[in-house]
Amino acid sequence: MxxxxxxxxxxxxxxxxxxxxxxxxxxxxxxxxxxxxxxxxxxxxxxxxxxxxxxxxxxxxxxxxxxxxxxxxxxxxxxxxxxxxxxxxxxxxGSQRRKSRMKNRGAKLRIRGNQGPKVGKSFPTRNRLVELDLDGYQMEAILDAWENGDDDAALEALQDALEDDGYPPNWSWEDGAGVEFLGLSRE
The missing domain is CATH 1.10.260 (434 Repressor (Amino-terminal Domain))
Incomplete structure (x- = not known):
């Protein structure tokens, strides 16, 4: 995958x-x-x-x-x-309503699976769970790039969001990891 x-x-x-x-x-x-x-x-x-x-x-x-x-x-x-x-x-x-909600209110990013920073030629991964809240601006950048058919730009925007939250700039996950955008809780 x-x-x-x-x-x-x-x-x-x-x-x-x-x-x-x-x-x-x-x-x-x-x-x-x-x-x-x-x-x-x-x-x-x-x-x-x-x-x-x-x-x-x-x-x-x-x-x-x-x-x-x-x-x-x-x-x-x-x-x-x-x-x-x-x-x-x-x-x-997909649902236009869901995409609109994510662009306006943001979403919770959850990545579950083997992931970690790439260091040179090695990719020391282990099974981890990453969860962070993305605001509407970050989600809009990801969704706009994705809807235009540019997976690389969408993944780059997602990487930028991870870096903003303190993850190293070379953080990545193996194919098949469970990547999800969930709705934010109503606080």
Missing amino acids: AAGDDLWKAVNGRAGSPVPGNLADAIGQLEAAGATKKELAQFKKDLAASLGVTVRQVQRMTTRTGRETRSTSKHTGQIADFVRKDPRVRSRA
Whole structure:
């Protein structure tokens, strides 16, 4: 599991939409979020340009017959990367209400798993629990970068928040660590 997948689950929460693994999942999420036919057509057009194929071939990839399956399997990695990083898919994934609340009021960051500071070439990790409160400005920077499809910038904003709380600048966690943004308590 990549760090981007961990971040996807953290932003969308436990009940949020899963990471789309293929074109059909992404189109299903866009349709469920109320995307218009014009928006779906533009999404397919952009995917076709990214893959270097025609729009008709992308349209065929959404159906399930032998010929289209071969075409889809040929481009599986490229499709998955495009779908996971596309801002349209990310902005419609999960609850808009949850994202708005996190941008306005902040959230509690919880990272549970093997983590620690990287020192040179070594990465001495151990199982730890990190919990800290992020304010609205920090969450807005993380969410805006994530929604624009830039996992690196979102992780950098998250790293900045960790540094502000006293963690070393090279703090990181292993793939698969439980990264969550939880609601703040009403104090």
